[in-house]
Amino acid sequence: MRISDPKLIAAIVALGVEHRVGVSLAQKTSLEIGGTSDLLIIRKHETLPELIHLLKQAEMPHRFLGGGSNVLLPDGELPWVILQLARQDPEVRFEGNNVFVDCAADLGRTVTTCAKQDLGGMEGLIGVPGSIGGALRMNAGAYGTQIGTYVREVQVYRAATGRIEILRGSEINFEYRHTSFALDDIMLSVRLELPSKPYSEILQGIRICNEKRRASQPLNQKSAGCIFKNPPGGSAGRMIDELGLKGHSVGDARVSDRHANFFINAGHASAADMLALIADVRERVRERYGVELEEEVIVWKAQ
Numbered sequence: 001m002r003i004s005d006p007k008l009i010a011a012i013v014a015l016g017v018e019h020r021v022g023v024s025l026a027q028k029t030s031l032e033i034g035g036t037s038d039l040l041i042i043r044k045h046e047t048l049p050e051l052i053h054l055l056k057q058a059e060m061p062h063r064f065l066g067g068g069s070n071v072l073l074p075d076g077e078l079p080w081v082i083l084q085l086a087r088q089d090p091e092v093r094f095e096g097n098n099v100f101v102d103c104a105a106d107l108g109r110t111v112t113t114c115a116k117q118d119l120g121g122m123e124g125l126i127g128v129p130g131s132i133g134g135a136l137r138m139n140a141g142a143y144g145t146q147i148g149t150y151v152r153e154v155q156v157y158r159a160a161t162g163r164i165e166i167l168r169g170s171e172i173n174f175e176y177r178h179t180s181f182a183l184d185d186i187m188l189s190v191r192l193e194l195p196s197k198p199y200s201e202i203l204q205g206i207r208i209c210n211e212k213r214r215a216s217q218p219l220n221q222k223s224a225g226c227i228f229k230n231p232p233g234g235s236a237g238r239m240i241d242e243l244g245l246k247g248h249s250v251g252d253a254r255v256s257d258r259h260a261n262f263f264i265n266a267g268h269a270s271a272a273d274m275l276a277l278i279a280d281v282r283e284r285v286r287e288r289y290g291v292e293l294e295e296e297v298i299v300w301k302a303q
């Protein structure tokens with residue numbers, strides 16, 4: 001969606017928010033799928049309430065995009081103005097075992113920055129792509145670790161109140177790839193409490209996780225990680241594999257040959273290709289196993 005009202009643009013820019021016109025959002029996602037829209041880059045968190053107030057007043061639908069690694073955007077001109085946080089400097093600040101992290105920071109880089117301070121616990125998350133904010137929203141997890149375990153406080157913009165608030169870790173439910181954050185909450189920063197561990201030990205854990213991941217996941221391809229959640233007690237990847245669907249494709253959207261729950265963009269896949277592949281695989285799994293797979297990737301639907 002384009003912002004064309006010069007008064008609105010002037011008010012947005014006066015807040016110190018950067019207005020980029022007609023951005024190709026495929027470049028902002030790990031799947032490299034998505035159409036175009038105006039993008040607003042927020043440099044100072046405290047300007048968010050006023051920015052969103054302005055957009056609401058102007059009746060401009062808007063959506064917030066995080067690291068773009070677990071999302072499938074629609075094709076064409078998007079019906080929303082897109083908001084994104086600029087990275088803060090510094091991204092990470094330490095106070096003993098407490099770590100204050102900017103939500104636009106990269107998850108993997110944060111894990112290694114903490115490791116250098118002899119703070120561990122998050123080794124399993126090392127290869128999970130995306131930002132800290134995205135990891136919080138989805139309660140990112142791998143190899144027995146989930147980020148929610150270490151969360152003590154989160155600073156969020158709450159659309160419900162139009163204010164920036166601090167939530168205590170104990171007030172937030174962290175479940176398997178699901179949290180109690182509202183859909184329109186925007187995570188700004190987090191305080192994690194991490195256990196002390198020698199750097200060498202953390203590094204060893206990181207190496208093991210990296211090896212496991214390299215062996216089983218298509219890391220150098222355009223994907224959004226696992227496309228479906230695992231059903232209770234089951235494995236989406238194993239079921240899709242057993243159905244012989246590795247390499248199955250719709251256009252350039254393809255089930256990975258390496259891990260059947262990773263759907264990759266093998267060229268110039270459209271959102272329509274990827275959605276058709278998701279629907280097809282879901283249908284086949286339903287037919288064979290009687291299991292209704294739920295998407296793990298967040299699909300933005302243009303109504």
Ligand code: EPU
Nearest residue numbers: 142143216225226228229230235237238241258259260261
């Ligand atoms: N399997 C197959 N064929 C495949 C893929 C997997 O037979 O093509 C089998 C494996 O051999 C294994 C079982 O299925 O016995 C489970 O596979 P894996 O260990 O690879 O883990 P997963 O359950 O498929 C989950 C997370 C991953 C996370 C890994 C490692 C979900 C949906 N997936 O995958 O997270 O990296 O465990 O902890 O929870 C993500 O969230 O995007 C993601 C990739």
